[in-house]
Amino acid sequence: MFLAFLPPQVQLLKEDAAIVLAQSIKRELIVTPLSQQAIGRSAAPEAIATAYVRQGTGKPILLLHGFDSSVLEFRYLLPLLAKKYETWGVDLLGFGFTERIRGIDYNPASIKAHLYSFWKLINRPLILIGTSMGGATAIDFVLDYPQAVEKLILINSVGFSGDFPVGKFLFPPFDYLAVEYWRQRKLQALFWDNFNPCQLIDAIRCASLHLDMPYWYEAMLSFMKSGGYGHLADKIPKINKPTLILWGDRDDTLSVNDATKFQRAIADSQLIWLKNCGHVPQLEQPEVLAGYIQDLN
Numbered sequence: 001m002f003l004a005f006l007p008p009q010v011q012l013l014k015e016d017a018a019i020v021l022a023q024s025i026k027r028e029l030i031v032t033p034l035s036q037q038a039i040g041r042s043a044a045p046e047a048i049a050t051a052y053v054r055q056g057t058g059k060p061i062l063l064l065h066g067f068d069s070s071v072l073e074f075r076y077l078l079p080l081l082a083k084k085y086e087t088w089g090v091d092l093l094g095f096g097f098t099e100r101i102r103g104i105d106y107n108p109a110s111i112k113a114h115l116y117s118f119w120k121l122i123n124r125p126l127i128l129i130g131t132s133m134g135g136a137t138a139i140d141f142v143l144d145y146p147q148a149v150e151k152l153i154l155i156n157s158v159g160f161s162g163d164f165p166v167g168k169f170l171f172p173p174f175d176y177l178a179v180e181y182w183r184q185r186k187l188q189a190l191f192w193d194n195f196n197p198c199q200l201i202d203a204i205r206c207a208s209l210h211l212d213m214p215y216w217y218e219a220m221l222s223f224m225k226s227g228g229y230g231h232l233a234d235k236i237p238k239i240n241k242p243t244l245i246l247w248g249d250r251d252d253t254l255s256v257n258d259a260t261k262f263q264r265a266i267a268d269s270q271l272i273w274l275k276n277c278g279h280v281p282q283l284e285q286p287e288v289l290a291g292y293i294q295d296l297n
Contacts, residue, residue, distance in 0.1 A: 003027070005049070006097060007212040015202040021075040022209075024053050025097060032117045034093075034104050046104075050118055051097035052090040056082030059150075060122050061293075063089040064115075066132030066280075067158075068220065070096030072206040073131070076286035084294050085127070090118055091210075092137060094223055100215035107226035112140050116148070125150040127296070131282055132253070133158045136229035142241055152243040153293060156251050156279050159232050160258045203283065236265045243269040246292060248277030248284070 002010045002023055013019050029047040053071050061081055065073050071089035081087040091098040093114035094106035104110060115137065119126075128149045130138030135157025142149045210216065243266045247259035263271040272292055274281050281289045 005051075007209055009205065009209055009212060012205055013202055015075075017075040017079070018072060018202050018206050021053060021072060021078065024055070025051055025071060026053070027051050027097075027099075028118075028121065030114065030117045030121075032114050034101075034110055034113060046101060048093065048101060048114060049099035050090065050114070052088060052118070053078060054086070054088050055079065056085055056087045058085045060124050060126040061085040061087045062119070062122065062126050062128050063087070064092065064128070064130040064134030064137050065089070065096065066134050067162075068095060068210075069132075069134075069207065070210045072096075072209065073280070074282055075206065077282045077289060080286060080290035081293060088122060088126075090115070092134070094219035096210050097213060100213065100219045102215060102218065104222075105226070106219045106222035108137070108140055108229055108231070111137055112144060115141055116145055119145070119148050127151045127153065127293075129153040129155065129293070130157060131155040132279065133162065133229070135159060136162070136232055139232055139236060139239065140229065143235055143238055146241065149241055151296065152239065152241045153246065154243065154262060155246045155281060155289070156248055156254055157245070157258070157262065158229055158254065159236055160255075160261045162229070162254050236262065237267075239266045241268070244292070244296065245269055245271040246274060246281065246289060247271065248274045248279060248281050250277060251279045253279040 003025065005027055006022065006025065010022055013022060027049045030050040031047050034046055051071065055078060063071070063074050063078060065071060070091050074089050078087050078089055093111045094100060125148060128138045128142060128151070130136070130153070135154040136159050138152060138154065139157070139159055142152055245259055245262050247256065249256060259271055263269050274285055274288060277285050
């Protein structure tokens with residue numbers, strides 16, 4: 001059974017892995033210090049209904065999704081990791097099925113503040129895993145809250161590229177047109193139903209389901225105007241946690257050269273290339289990815 005905060009289109013999911021994970025998504029009211037930003041609200045800490053998944057027992061792992069995504073991108077990987085670890089996935093502030101509140105600036109700083117408040121549910125040093133933009137979020141988090149992280153895993157991570165520097169200069173109506181372009185780019189594939197396998201259609205539905213959440217436009221616009229994680233590159237050498245870098249050798253979204261940049265910049269790091277894999281190994285090669293993660297000491 002799906003919880004009521006999920007869009008009605010969740011009923012269209014057909015793939016077992018997608019249905020099982022969607023049915024396991026919960027929401028927790030997370031108190032954050034972000035209420036001071038909210039227009040017309042009191043100074044009391046704002047509780048944000050935060051979407052997350054938790055499976056398994058053992059050492060804690062926390063999965064951070066990519067840009068404009070949700071915990072559903074881990075529908076194959078999370079159950080594999082849960083065989084060995086207490087595995088969490090969370091929808092970052094402004095993304096997925098986590099509540100979006102009007103008046104909050106959706107930027108890396110607010111995402112980090114919200115993530116730290118969520119981490120207090122776990123309240124133990126954990127293995128922090130970030131994919132694509134989630135990798136940048138993980139880097140930003142570990143630099144400010146090293147006590148919360150035991151090890152860091154970056155999967156095709158933003159950090160040296162993949163930010164939104166042009167977003168700072170968008171103004172009406174071009175700002176909304178930019179967001180609408182992104183939305184249509186994702187949704188147009190939904191019309192391929194007669195020409196593609198059901199698994200591909202379900203993948204598109206998973207990737208697009210959260211677009212119908214309230215205030216999606218406003219949060220996306222706010223984040224894009226923030227410029228994203230362009231401030232991180234010079235800070236990456238300050239990471240002092242053991243770091244595993246996993247990178248698809250056929251990544252056509254971020255430069256494969258970024259993988260070696262991470263390896264050179266982070267003193268205690270190891271780079272593993274994922275053969276014949278693109279930008280989203282959590283969907284393309286979940287068993288291979290899980291194997292490398294489970295081999296960690």
